[in-house]
Amino acid sequence: ACSGPGTASASSAAASAPASTADTAKKEITVGVSLLTREHVFYNNIETALNSKAKELGVKLVVQDANQDASKQLSQVQDFITQKVDAILLCPTNSAGSKSMVELAEKANIPVLTMDVPSDGKTVSHISTDNYKGGELAAEYLVKSVLTAKKGNAAVITYSEIEGCVNREKGFTEWLAKNAPDVKVVDVQNYSGDQAKAADVMQNMLQKHADLDAVFCVGDPAAMGALSSIKSANKKVKIIGFDGNAEGVAEIKKEGSLWVADVAQDPAKIGETALQAAVDTVNGKSVEKLIAISPYIIDKSNAK
Amino acid sequence: MKKLRHITQDYTMVLFLAALFIVSLISVPRFAEVGNLINVLMQITINALIATGMTFVILTGGIDLSVGSVAALSGIVSTSLIQLTPNAGIPMSLLVIFGTSLVVGGICGAITAFNIAKLRVPPFVATLAMMSIARGLAYVYTNAKPVFGLPDAYAWLGLGYIGPIPVMVIIMIIILAVAFLILRRTCFGRYVFAVGSSEDVSQLSGINVKRVKFYVYIICAVLAALAGAVLSSRLQAGQPAAANGYELNAIAAVAMGGTSMSGGRGGISQTILGLCVIGIINNALSLLGISSYWQTIAMGAIILIAVIFDQNKKDL
Amino acid sequence: MKKLRHITQDYTMVLFLAALFIVSLISVPRFAEVGNLINVLMQITINALIATGMTFVILTGGIDLSVGSVAALSGIVSTSLIQLTPNAGIPMSLLVIFGTSLVVGGICGAITAFNIAKLRVPPFVATLAMMSIARGLAYVYTNAKPVFGLPDAYAWLGLGYIGPIPVMVIIMIIILAVAFLILRRTCFGRYVFAVGSSEDVSQLSGINVKRVKFYVYIICAVLAALAGAVLSSRLQAGQPAAANGYELNAIAAVAMGGTSMSGGRGGISQTILGLCVIGIINNALSLLGISSYWQTIAMGAIILIAVIFDQNKKDL
Amino acid sequence: MGQKPIVELSNINKSFPGVKALSDISVDFYPGEVHVLLGENGAGKSTLIKIISGVYQTDSGSLKVNGEEVRFMNTREGLAHGISVIHQELSVIPDLTVAENIFLGREPKIAGTGLIDKKSMNQQTQEILDSIGVKISAKAMIRRLNNADRQMVEIARAVSQDSSLVIMDEPTSSLSNKEVDALFTVINKLKKNNVAVIYISHRLKEITAIGDRISILRDGQLIKTALLSEISEDDMITLMVGRQMTQFYYRPEKEAIKDEIVLKAEHLTRSGVFEDVSFELRRGEILGVAGLIGAGRTEVMRAIFGADKLDGGKCSVFGQEVHFRSPREAIKAGIGLIPEDRRGQGLLLQKSVKENTSLASLYANSSHGVIDQKWETDVARDYIKRLHTKTPDENARTKNLSGGNQQKVVIAKWLVAKSKILIMDEPTRGIDVNAKAEIYALMKEFVENGGSIIMVSSEMPEVIGVSTRIMIMREGRVSGMLDNTDVAEKDIMKLASLNAG
């Protein structure tokens, strides 16, 4: 009885949709979602996909934003438990540190599924892009399409505070070390999620390494920042980004763009798949423990 | 009677809190459940520990921006230590948590305190520097990887219960009570207020101003370190990025309650008010399922309204 | 001559800056190149714009935590507006950038100023609330997506050059110079110092304290908004997450230079010192290729050392 | 006077929480006349002039300026109507220069630019300062001036504002005779220019010397307004205190003085401030320290107390050589210091009377650092009673007390601390005659019970009235030591003045 009007506001789109009002003879399923942050398009795309999928499935969503704070996320899980949601979808802020949350939910008999970043607790399922793989893809693209002579200098702008991003960095550097040892990673700098800092970092890298050929940015905001600095310095350093955000695709499409490629994740697919898996779990169907959503390369050939 | 007068001085904020509470009780589904009220208490605990120390510092007219970083560093040291004893029981875990807090907080606090009290570095700069340094150390030490795989007993402090009450809530209550008594009933507490009201006058009245300042920064750092260790117990992991930005939360709780940022006026009861208002708003907005952007906006607006009411009452 | 005396008062910080510069010139590869020195200027520009406004606020004894959020909001509004005119040339872009800064900064600043000056909300709380609200609005408005696909002319301000000098550096220099003159040579500037030195006495001396406070928060917000718009021009995109945490950077620059956090003493020349020290350290550490964690630590340590020297010199 | 009054007050009432500060005051002020306000501490003098100048607003009653009814919401409006004030509490801005303070709010501009014309401002300031005989640089930072100089800057500001009414609330409490004379010259000039002056002071000699008319207040009520030529000093006191006063000074009996030397200063030097200061203080004596402003008395006392560093010389307390590094150590050794600047150095203005009273002795009366609350309340109430401090109760903020009552709280603080040696720097600044007498009586009791006092004072009658010996300082050096038998003011003046000897 208490699933009343108060809780509906988050998913007002879903609740007011005629489709969902029609077929709710059985109990409505409520899913609590705690996103790592709402400050990245990636997670917003997940959220958008979740919302439209929820409409389709007639599921009620309560979406929260952990703002990159594990403690806040734990509080949100507690609130979900209070609200007696049927399942919880987490984008953990960190693998380690989400164990407590999973255990709390487990005690309350609420299944937990993770997206993007896995948990070190026991979850029903994990749905994510393989970030390490994404880094490898970027490295492979670099060697195949940019530094075709398998020689040159590359740099990385990383995001040390975020585990997934560090994995991208590792995938990139380790693939190069193994497969193209003459492509040197000459510099790795952190942009901490701040586009302006990425621009500064790029400026300094250009200053330091006059012969830089390419830069791999573990997120599209970093790539945007790097691009502005490269342009203003009149250099020709190529950029490979990561995320597949609209602004990246728009840049890649431009004639003669330095931003040559982007490792695209498919947040929409992650969201849809995760919600489907959650609903399946609630309905007693079994789901796979690990559902990998492959990243793929976007470049001029397939940008749209 | 004296207490009553003390409370009525701040009564607008109390009334505001009461109103907020009642509105939440009525309009927020499931807010009123005992489980949720305990959640609220758990959710404010970490901030409460930090804000308690911050109250001391702000009462002397100082500020401590390093609390979040010190908390993170302490969480990492504490979890790293407990990893060394994989079979640790609860007593051992408590020993590690409290021991780490004392040592890490003590060292960080002493460095900050020395810079401020002896070398006369402005508190803002000294603690900003410590904020950078402690956070950097946390990253260097862990190479940005979380410390995890801890013995189960380690989680007791952060997740366990004694009867119906979470252990960490009990710790919070004890610490708030002790801090309240120290500030109201001891000479040291009185000196904290005196130094915040006027350093010159305090000095000429025979108060060892440097020592008072020294102690408040140590108290603040130790409580921040404790908060960090408790957090690591709650999350069963030590993270170098933990407690990022918590300094602002803590200062907000202190300032909202009515403690003056220039020192000399306020106290723990005010901080408790601030903590409760912020805790309840966060919890209620979250239960209401409001989008987090709007939560941010609502939070700002409500804090503002609370303080405007409070402020204008005081003028009368 | 008078200027000389003014500088020598703060000469330890000047000496420190000079030493830092020379050490960097010698030991940091490529630091000495003209291109890099211009880079350094570009890299401090955004912080300089914000810190200039912050100087006014801090001189009155206040603080403004909302600058980062206001900057982000302004960047978003400015980029959204320019999107409406895809063929905009440079004049139109400048009009949008400066117009947005005035309007967005003016509105945010006026609200903050009203709360502080008229409703007597403590600056810390009032600006913390505005910090939440402006940031929340930025997210609500964009739904966290960057605003991109801007006309090329929009980038002129942030990336263009006039002769060898970047446009934004020129803007920074003009604004610093104007702020310097206002603070040193106009009545309003004197009143800013007076209010920060003693509000009561200023009131008794017939200064309209409320109005002075009102203006400083508006100045601060407008400059923050300008910084945000310039940033969006430099990055050719409006980001709701932009300028996060920039309030601390700005306050650090102001405080490091030697401006007192309790108001009344300091000024733009001090802020410039602080900006240069921080800018050079950041650039040098980054050029040295030190890991970012160690950069954080080194940054904290160097700031501390600079201020300790400065402080202890002053005592003599 | 046939002239119309500049300011007319009728039936003015003003209350603060717990205090009725003014009731039904009606009084007029005329141009070219010095109108004195006299009353005990807390009688309402400052409140009255704050209402005239726009700091406070009346609860009821009317205020007319030049015949027009007004209600000033702030001092700006008062200033605009030609009312300048020298407030009881120093109100100059420490981080601005002398010139900037004097021209605050009416800075000369460089034509057409909006920029301050610093050159002309400094020049005009120097002229104003010279005209009232003050030797301060226009460019000096207020922060670096002593209280007396700051006071002179305030006076310079008030008289240079071309006002039709200049209010002076205890302008001389931190001045010595020389500056007072300069001030009187200024006041006489104002009178000649048909300016009205309201003058508040507790020094009766000054009142009779400068005043034309007097209004006496008691407990917020106007007791009498009269021409000064028609009223005697004794009447003034009786009207003000509400009873006759017979004894004003209490000098301790010579017999009480023991031979024991409790404090011995030898060749104390602080370069640039004072030099080669030597003296002895015996048990049971009150040593008066006289001198002109800037003679270095305050600095010597602060150095002895450990608040400032000594560059040379040594100090012994109770026969033991001491080197205090902080006031704390001095206090432990049994010394107390009542500073001359009560607001800046004596009181925690935001804190209560109780908390201020106990501050210096809190730890000594605690058990293991836990405050003895009963003791604290009792002692605060006790001293409110003994010093007749006018306050709603012991929990009132000292900020809200009248100036004289604040001073009493500072004195209480050090009496409670049970020091054996008490250094009092201008202890009776701003204190009314009646309370002064009570304080002298307490001082007498203090030394007769075995304590010793050093009293720095710029008020000659006071120095002569209560000390057993008098030390005179001039330009940072001891210029004389007199046994207080038949000492006359001019003997002291001779030793204190620059151009003597």
Ligand SMILES: Nc1ncnc2c1ncn2[C@@H]1O[C@H](COP(=O)(O)OP(=O)(O)OP(=O)(O)O)[C@@H](O)[C@H]1O
């Ligand atoms: N802002 C205030 N709040 C509360 N009480 C006040 C305030 N200002 C003055 N009072 C009270 O009003 C009364 C009159 O104070 P006022 O300052 O006018 O005395 P005064 O005659 O100037 O005394 P003094 O000679 O000591 O300066 C005192 O009892 C004082 O405590």
Ligand SMILES: Nc1ncnc2c1ncn2[C@@H]1O[C@H](COP(=O)(O)OP(=O)(O)OP(=O)(O)O)[C@@H](O)[C@H]1O
């Ligand atoms: N903070 C300061 N900075 C610079 N000079 C000072 C300072 N304080 C005092 N002085 C100077 O030191 C000298 C001694 O001043 P001091 O106040 O000790 O004199 P005093 O005899 O006690 O007179 P007063 O009656 O004004 O207290 C004066 O010339 C004064 O200008």
Ligand SMILES: [Mg+2]
């Ligand atoms: Mg008075």
Ligand SMILES: [Mg+2]
């Ligand atoms: Mg003196």
